[in-house]
Amino acid sequence: MQIKLATKKDIKSIVDITKNDGSNRPLNPKNIENYLLKGDMYFLVCNPLPIGIAKLAFNKDEAELFVISVKKKFQNSGIGKALLEYVEKESIKLNKRKLYAHVTTDNRKAIRFYYKNGFKKICYVDNLYKKGDKYIKLVKLL
Numbered sequence: 001m002q003i004k005l006a007t008k009k010d011i012k013s014i015v016d017i018t019k020n021d022g023s024n025r026p027l028n029p030k031n032i033e034n035y036l037l038k039g040d041m042y043f044l045v046c047n048p049l050p051i052g053i054a055k056l057a058f059n060k061d062e063a064e065l066f067v068i069s070v071k072k073k074f075q076n077s078g079i080g081k082a083l084l085e086y087v088e089k090e091s092i093k094l095n096k097r098k099l100y101a102h103v104t105t106d107n108r109k110a111i112r113f114y115y116k117n118g119f120k121k122i123c124y125v126d127n128l129y130k131k132g133d134k135y136i137k138l139v140k141l142l
Contacts, residue, residue, distance in 0.1 A: 001079070003086045006042035006053065008033060013050035014042060022072040023107070043086060045070070049069055054083045056090065063091035063142075064100045068110075084117055090142050099142055102128060102135040114138050 006014060011032050015140040019026040035055065036042065042105035051074045055067040065087055070079045091099055101119060103110045128135045 001041055001082065001132055002046045002048075003083065004046065006036075006044045008036060010042070010050065011036075013044065014053050017050060017053050017071055018067070018069050020071045021069045022075070023069070035086070041090070043090075045083055046077075047074070047141060048106065052079045052083055054087050056087050058091075058094065058096060061096060062098045062100060063087070063094070063096040064102075066102075068101075068113075080113060081117065088140075088142055097142050099140045101138045101140075103138065105134045105136055111136060114140075 011029050015029050016034055032042070035057075040055060040057045043054045043056070044050050053067065053069040054065060054069075054121055057064050057066060064082075068080055068083055068087075071085070088099060099119075101114055102125065103114060105111075105124070117140070119140045122137045122139050125135045126135050127133055
């Protein structure tokens with residue numbers, strides 16, 4: 001298994017992973033391109049083909065994990081955990097001391113994943129991306 005920094009050439013693979021992770025929330029290719037141009041980092045797990053991604057963005061002393069996604073047939077095999085550990089190391093290299101994540105309150109699998117990996121709930125957030133959405137904001141100290 002290899003984890004690498006994704007580039008514009010990987011956009012199709014990123015979309016494919018999010019279409020096949022069971023969440024019904026595929027990422028938009030144009031948005032991915034815009035985020036890459038803005039400086040957000042996408043990490044791709046290859047085995048040898050792309051099977052997982054994580055999207056990381058940075059503020060002053062904080063990092064935010066916007067997406068962590070693994071193709072459904074590769075879930076529960078440690079790939080998500082490996083991606084998370086990689087993202088944490090990259091954040092620490094950039095002197096970030098907190099890693100945040102937002103998860104919809106109905107995404108029980110993701111909530112369990114974050115709790116199991118040391119994240120703590122901070123608060124609930126309504127209407128974060130669209131009206132009617134309800135999220136849990138989580139943080140992990142690095």
